[in-house]
Amino acid sequence: MTKERSDVVNIGILGCANIARKNVRAVSLSEDNIVVTAVASRHKEKAEAFIKSNPGLAGATAYGSYEALLADPNVDAVYLPLPAGLHVEWVKKAAAAGKHVLCEKPIALTLEGAENIIRACEQAGVQFMDGTMWVHNxxxxxxxxxxxxxxxxxxxxxxxxxxxxxxxxxxxxxxxxxxxxxxxxxxxxxxxxxxxxxxxxxxxxxxxxxxxxxxxxxxxxxxxxxxxxxxxxxxxxxxxxxxxxxxxxxxxxxxxxxxxxxxxxxxxxxxxxxxxxxxxxxxxxxxxxxxxxxxxxxxxxxxxxxxxxxxxxxxxxxxx
Amino acid sequence: MTKERSDVVNIGILGCANIARKNVRAVSLSEDNIVVTAVASRHKEKAEAFIKSNPGLAGATAYGSYEALLADPNVDAVYLPLPAGLHVEWVKKAAAAGKHVLCEKPIALTLEGAENIIRACEQAGVQFMDGTMWVHNxxxxxxxxxxxxxxxxxxxxxxxxxxxxxxxxxxxxxxxxxxxxxxxxxxxxxxxxxxxxxxxxxxxxxxxxxxxxxxxxxxxxxxxxxxxxxxxxxxxxxxxxxxxxxxxxxxxxxxxxxxxxxxxxxxxxxxxxxxxxxxxxxxxxxxxxxxxxxxxxxxxxxxxxxxxxxxxxxxxxxxx
Known part of the structure; x- marks a missing residue:
């Protein structure tokens, strides 16, 4: 939270899967203006515990529902470490809320699901990216x-x-x-x-x-x-x-x-x-x-x- | 030809393919009692040239036909570097002549051909081996x-x-x-x-x-x-x-x-x-x-x- 706040990209995380910990670390290691500002879980205590146990999340807001996080106007983009079976639903909702999306792989269980995701983001004018790390090496x-x-x-x-x-x-x-x-x-x-x-x-x-x-x-x-x-x-x-x-x-x-x-x-x-x-x-x-x-x-x-x-x-x- | 001749295995080569040169070298590098004593080609001059150009073949007999080599009583075993399409015919003839056979791979073009080869060697009571080197490493x-x-x-x-x-x-x-x-x-x-x-x-x-x-x-x-x-x-x-x-x-x-x-x-x-x-x-x-x-x-x-x-x-x- 010590990063300069002018052109910062504020990230909200939907779900507390293990892989999210690696990504929280990545965001805090970056010298760019990216900050995780919110974490949502279906149980608010889980989001709070996740914030407490991950260095670099001090000050982030804990939400007890994904919808609540998507309604947060301070969140610019969401990270989806949810199981793939939930991706289509939550990418669509995130896009509809105007949030950019970084989605864990596999992005969907079917071609149709993947196409729905891409279409939703295109229509909403938000960025979509999948969480494949090695191509950014x-x-x-x-x-x-x-x-x-x-x-x-x-x-x-x-x-x-x-x-x-x-x-x-x-x-x-x-x-x-x-x-x-x-x-x-x-x-x-x-x-x-x-x-x-x-x-x-x-x-x-x-x-x-x-x-x-x-x-x-x-x-x-x-x-x-x-x-x-x-x-x-x-x-x-x-x-x-x-x-x-x-x-x-x-x-x-x-x-x-x-x-x-x-x-x-x-x-x-x-x-x-x-x-x-x-x-x-x-x-x-x-x-x-x-x-x-x-x-x-x-x-x-x-x-x-x-x-x-x-x-x-x-x-x-x-x-x- | 300096090897002790008591229990020596005398090898005859049917054909002068390139891979035969590597095998002639191998036989001469061996300290065991193995000697290449004959080389056959459909053109006798080719067999003679092969003998001249390969160290370790001095004294070997050149034959102008495969049949002539198979009729040589001093040959105990034959090496077949012939194309696979000729293997069934020549393994059968070699086995019938009582020669053990080391045959280049692939040993045959069909399963039936391979089975014919194995059967012919079993019936003649001769040894059959394919030329796969790496398994002997x-x-x-x-x-x-x-x-x-x-x-x-x-x-x-x-x-x-x-x-x-x-x-x-x-x-x-x-x-x-x-x-x-x-x-x-x-x-x-x-x-x-x-x-x-x-x-x-x-x-x-x-x-x-x-x-x-x-x-x-x-x-x-x-x-x-x-x-x-x-x-x-x-x-x-x-x-x-x-x-x-x-x-x-x-x-x-x-x-x-x-x-x-x-x-x-x-x-x-x-x-x-x-x-x-x-x-x-x-x-x-x-x-x-x-x-x-x-x-x-x-x-x-x-x-x-x-x-x-x-x-x-x-x-x-x-x-x-």
């Missing part, structure tokens, strides 16, 4: 440039994102419940893989998408593992796997005719202050195929701001 | 042990093998011609990915196999890119991609509930004398998900013999 910008300059003709994206969900998660987490985050691992993890697949292809939509055999669902029908392939008419393809049932991976490989870009922590960087990626050239094997001549160069990108801070600063700029 | 043995002890319950295998084939290869190489190596990249590269998928699963056959959308073929119908998923009834899966149209990759990741094994040169090791692989544990993210806590350990395996030397020594032992 300085490393990501450098990698996008490397994809254009070092890989030749783009051919392939291969990605995987997984973690071993503990019993409690599989039983109680919203991401395992059909009425809340009904897309399961596809919405929670595959979201990032599809984003990476599109990002590497300059957001050109694929011509076809195929789910792989072997998808796994829990008893309620929610995806616990799934793979898929996206294809483009000129032979480009992207395949990915996302899973709640195996040791962690967050691997991304982008390959062209002349080179390969690869990293092992594309969603959440291993360290906050520096990000690594590797480039490999198109050389292959030595005489008689007895050794590899492909060269790998390691790249380290300093990150002056965390990617989630970058996300909030980009969002605040768009709102301005 | 000391690193592979260590990794198999790590998979059993460090990964928990096995869940996933993801692999990719590709190289950017030059124009001349796409036009003239046997691997691009339907009547020769008609499986294209699937037989040449996907062979290793399916082997890795089965190897990691202790060679338990999958219950289903699905080709991914987006396979690419040349004008003759030969595969230039394809991906596939193998699934097992208990939720295990293996997916792979193999391609002739992109910068090289030879990536293998084996994941279980408690850990991940990963390497970037699973088919042909980067160096001949040492092989690397990585193990990652099942830890994931730090407090607030702002950094990664998963630990990676790098493993280096000394390789006293090249994997292709290991292959020949294993083959010679099986023949004995």
């Amino acid at each position: 300085a490393r990501t910008a450098e990698m996008a440039s490397a994809i254009r300059t070092d890989l030749g003709q783009l051919k392939s994206v291969i990605s995987a994102f997984a973690f071993p969900a503990p019993e409690a998660f599989l039983k109680d987490d919203v991401r395992c419940k059909p009425e809340l985050d009904g897309l399961g691992c596809l919405g929670d993890l595959g979201w990032y893989c599809t984003r990476a697949s599109l990002w590497a292809n300059a957001y050109e939509p694929p011509t076809a998408v195929q789910a792989h055999a072997g998808a796994l669902r829990n008893e309620a029908g929610v995806l616990m593992h799934v793979g898929a392939t996206l294809t483009w008419a000129d032979g480009r393809r992207a395949s990915f796997e996302c899973s709640f049932d195996r040791a962690p991976v967050q691997q991304l490989e982008v390959a062209g005719t002349k080179g390969v870009l690869e990293l092992s922590d594309f969603v959440i960087p291993t360290h906050e202050d520096t990000g690594a990626y590797r480039l490999r050239d198109a050389a292959f094997l030595a005489e008689l195929d007895v050794a590899v001549t492909q060269r790998t160069t390691e790249h380290q990108v300093p990150m002056q701001r965390q990617q989630e801070v970058g996300m909030w600063e980009d969002f605040a700029r768009f709102c301005g | 000391a690193r592979t043995a260590e990794m198999a042990s790590a998979i059993r002890t460090d990964l928990g319950q096995l869940k996933s295998v993801i692999s990719a093998f590709a190289f950017p084939a030059p124009e001349a290869f796409l036009k003239d190489d046997v691997r691009c011609k339907p009547e020769l190596d008609g499986l294209g990249c699937l037989g040449d590269l996907g062979w290793y990915c399916t082997r890795a998928s089965l190897w990691a699963n202790a060679y338990e056959p999958p219950t289903a196999v699905q080709a991914h959308a987006g396979a690419l073929r040349n004008e003759a119908g030969v595969l230039m890119h394809v991906g596939a998923t193998l699934t097992w009834a208990d939720g295990r899966r293996a997916s792979f991609e193999c391609s002739f149209d992109r910068a090289p990759v030879q990536q293998l990741e084996v994941a279980g509930t408690k850990g991940v094994l990963e390497l970037s040169d699973f088919v042909i090791p980067t160096h001949e004398d040492t092989g690397a692989y990585r193990l990652r544990d099942a830890a994931f993210l730090a407090e607030l998900d702002v950094a990664v806590t998963q630990r990676t350990t790098e493993h280096q395996v000394p390789m006293q013999r090249q994997q292709e030397v290991g292959m020949w020594e294993d083959f010679a032992r099986f023949c004995g």
Whole structure:
């Protein structure tokens, strides 16, 4: 609350999900004029407890209903860490109240829901952004440039994102419940893989998408593992796997005719202050195929701001 | 030819393909009693030129037909670097002549062809082995042990093998011609990915196999890119991609509930004398998900013999 208040973007948070804590920290780490000024929960005590337990929220207003927060004229934009099943309703209400929206992923459970969200924000003239942090990383910008300059003709994206969900998660987490985050691992993890697949292809939509055999669902029908392939008419393809049932991976490989870009922590960087990626050239094997001549160069990108801070600063700029 | 001749295994080579040079080198590097004693080509001069140009073949007999080599009583076993389309015919003839067989991959273009090959060798009482080198690597043995002890319950295998084939290869190489190596990249590269998928699963056959959308073929119908998923009834899966149209990759990741094994040169090791692989544990993210806590350990395996030397020594032992 010590930030200069002239052109500040005041954020209200709808819901007290865990991921909101990381975002509150991001907003307070930013040197830009973004401030969290209000937190709403269906139980006011929960909002109050959230404000107390998160550094950087001193002075924020606690609301006992989402509607009350949306009625607060001091709130410029809302952050929605609610389960995906509630997004369409609350993005529409936030847009109708004239608030810009930063919405957690997956933004909706269906294409129709996503289109409703976008339309509502367009009609209300408010900014909409999803909460995908890694695209706001300085490393990501450098990698996008490397994809254009070092890989030749783009051919392939291969990605995987997984973690071993503990019993409690599989039983109680919203991401395992059909009425809340009904897309399961596809919405929670595959979201990032599809984003990476599109990002590497300059957001050109694929011509076809195929789910792989072997998808796994829990008893309620929610995806616990799934793979898929996206294809483009000129032979480009992207395949990915996302899973709640195996040791962690967050691997991304982008390959062209002349080179390969690869990293092992594309969603959440291993360290906050520096990000690594590797480039490999198109050389292959030595005489008689007895050794590899492909060269790998390691790249380290300093990150002056965390990617989630970058996300909030980009969002605040768009709102301005 | 300086090796002791008591229990020596005498090898005859049918055909002078490039890959045979690597294998001649492997046999001569071996300290075991294996010797290449004969080389056959449909043109005797070609066999003579091959003998002259390959160190370690001095004294070997040149034959102008495959039949003539098979009739040589001094030949104990034959090596078949012929195109896959010729394998069934020549493995059957070699087996009928009482020769053990080491056959290049893919061993056949169809399941029926492969079954014919196995049956012919069984009936003749001769040894059959395919030319997959990496399974004879000391690193592979260590990794198999790590998979059993460090990964928990096995869940996933993801692999990719590709190289950017030059124009001349796409036009003239046997691997691009339907009547020769008609499986294209699937037989040449996907062979290793399916082997890795089965190897990691202790060679338990999958219950289903699905080709991914987006396979690419040349004008003759030969595969230039394809991906596939193998699934097992208990939720295990293996997916792979193999391609002739992109910068090289030879990536293998084996994941279980408690850990991940990963390497970037699973088919042909980067160096001949040492092989690397990585193990990652099942830890994931730090407090607030702002950094990664998963630990990676790098493993280096000394390789006293090249994997292709290991292959020949294993083959010679099986023949004995």
